[in-house]
Amino acid sequence: MTSRLTDAELVARCRQGDEGAWAELVERFSRYVYAICVQAFRLDDHDAEDVFQDVFARVYEQLDRLRDDEAIRPWIAQLTRRLCIDKLRLLARDTPSDTEPDEREVDDLLASLDDAMTVRAALDKVGDPCREILDRFFCRDESYHTIGEALEIPAGTIASRISRCLEKVRGEFDGRSRGSRPS
């Protein structure tokens, strides 16, 4: 479920009550919110799920307060960060510990996740089958064999397809599309 709508267009449609747009907004930012919770703040699954649902509930309820629709990504990042800190402080109140992560480390990781979202957007532009191949290999950590079986392509050709697909994603940043569709 990915369209070429910009973040701002997606937000505008959500405001109009388009449930499909909302589902897409959640899909687009779910990995980002999840990564902030578990990588930047090292929440366990249970606490990460609480924060994850809280983030999207607040986004849904407070979307009208967003002044610049194009700024949805930093807004979500900031909201997630704040709710993770609240969760850690709540946990520390019950079980005192020194688990709040270093602010600078969090800043660095959030910057990397922001870059990762930019790459993800480029991958969406490239589309399938590259999107699926790269997603399975890099994001889902699947083996060549598993990818080959799932996509019904010879496992021996996966490495070269990955390489060509990476080149195509890179081409999105060069402002030109290189290479042909992976065969």
Place this chain on the structure above:
Amino acid sequence: MNAYDEERIGRLLRLLPPAPEGWVRAAQELPAARAMLDELVARAEQDAAFRLQLLADLERAVAAAGYEPSPYVVSRLRQLIEAV
């Protein structure tokens, strides 16, 4: 020099594994959950007995009314019912 060379693209993609499907689905169903909340709150405002049931055992009352008492619905309804 492109700031996004192939190696960096791969490294960045690894930072974004998918969130658990159930979490994503629950968040996507928020609009339906909100509609459900509106109905439950409206009923609680008009029906004192239903409101008492909600106050006594919110999850059971929601389920008895034919709705799925998801964690979001339960926690949000608890806040809303206290204000009714």
